[in-house]
Amino acid sequence: MHRKFRVLSTSKIDPLGSEMLAPLCELIVPPDDRADTLRRYMADIDALIVRVRLPDDIFTKAARLKAIVRHGVGLDFIPVSQATEAGIPVANLPDSNTQAVVEHVVGALFALARDFHRIPGLLKREGWSVRQAYHGLELRGRAVGIVGLGRIGLGVATALHHGFGMRVLGYDVATQATLPDFIVQTSLESVFSESDFITLHAPLLPSTQHLVNAQLLGLVKPQAYLINAARGGLVDDSALLEALSENRLAGAALDVFEPEPLAADHPYLQRDNVLVTPHTAALTQESVARMSVGSAQAVLDVLHGRCPTNLVNPEIWDHYLERWNLRSPR
Incomplete structure (x- = not known):
């Protein structure tokens, strides 16, 4: 009997994904996701499902590794260039958590506009009289600035414009020729100076590291x-904390941080005008199931010589098939 493939998932996946792998694969979940722990497993692994950031040298002793699948979208968790150099196919799941993140961002915007994150605590501590000082915001006619106009950014724009009558200002590094008419494309500076709410949906690249810096935050309305549910590295934390402390920004909703996990004594956790969530925007029951099933399918595809739906480094595919003596189905 052919031995089972060994598949390492950096953390647990949904049972639907585990069940798909079970007939042909042994699924292994390490006791923790620290870099040294993951490195110890690499020599005897056929495929890797990624849910945490990998160290750049993770592939140095991974002679058997044939597939790397991102349980989600963001490729900054994977050293793709090193994987490509090692001849290892990398796949991700571009639309697996779009709806989940869109809904999280819209919910976070509501929470900020209506003080949902602060009012319950104030009511418990100070009583009914807190309503005398309460002044929530209505969204209709206000401007939301969206930095990054991919699937999630467009989803947020559509929900807020059509659902609540918000004006949409958009900025994206790439030219978007087919954007809806209701999105006004403008400069990054204009997004920050003219918007009532700013939400980040750009990928984390060397060019976007600390994109939100003191200069941009100096342009915002007080x-x-x-809102940041994209990547923590997009924001210069010291600049944001300074703007919040000096009341040059009304508040923030942050789901992602650099580094993660967020330290228990981090200043964000001490501020009542910052809504903090632990990188949960993409984690609904439905999206986790989609990501797990999609990851399992991509692993099985690659291990059997079938090109996965979203292969990130297609230039190595033919070499991969030759190296492992596989035939791609016609």
Whole structure:
């Protein structure tokens, strides 16, 4: 009997994905996701499902590794260039968590506009009289600035414009020729200076590291809010904390951080005008199931010589088939 493939998932996946792998694969979940722990497993692994950031040298002793699948979208968790150099196919799941993140961002915007993150605590501590000082915001006619106009950015824009009558200002590094008419494309500076809410949906690249810096935050309205459910590295934390402390920004909703996990004594956790969530925007029951099933399918495809739906480094595919003596089905 042919031995089972050994598949390492950096953390647990949904049972639907585990069940798909079970007939042909042994699924292994390490006791923790520290870099040294993951390195210890690499020599005897056929495929890797990625849910945490991998160290750049993870492939140095991974002679058997044939497939790397991102349980989600962001490729900054994977050293793709090193994988490509090693001849290892990398796949991700571009639309697996779009709806989940869109809904999280819209919910976070609501929470900021209506003080949902603060009012319950104030009510418990100070009583009914807190309503005398309450002044929530209505969204209709206000401007939301969206940095990054991919699937999630467009989803947020559509929900807020059509659902609540918000004006949409958009900025994207890439030219978007087919954007809906209701999105006004403008400069990054204009997005920050003219928006009432700013939400980040750009990928983390060397060019976008600390994109939100002191200079940009110096342009915002003092009553504006910032939402980040993309990548923590997009924001210069010291600049954001300074803007919040000096009341040059009304508040923020942050789901991602650099580094993660967020330290227990981090200043964000001490501020009542910052809504903090632990990188959960993409983690609904439905999206986790989609990501797990999609990851399992991509692993099985690659291990059997079938090109996965979203192969990130297609230039190595033919070499991969030759190296492992596989035939791609016609």
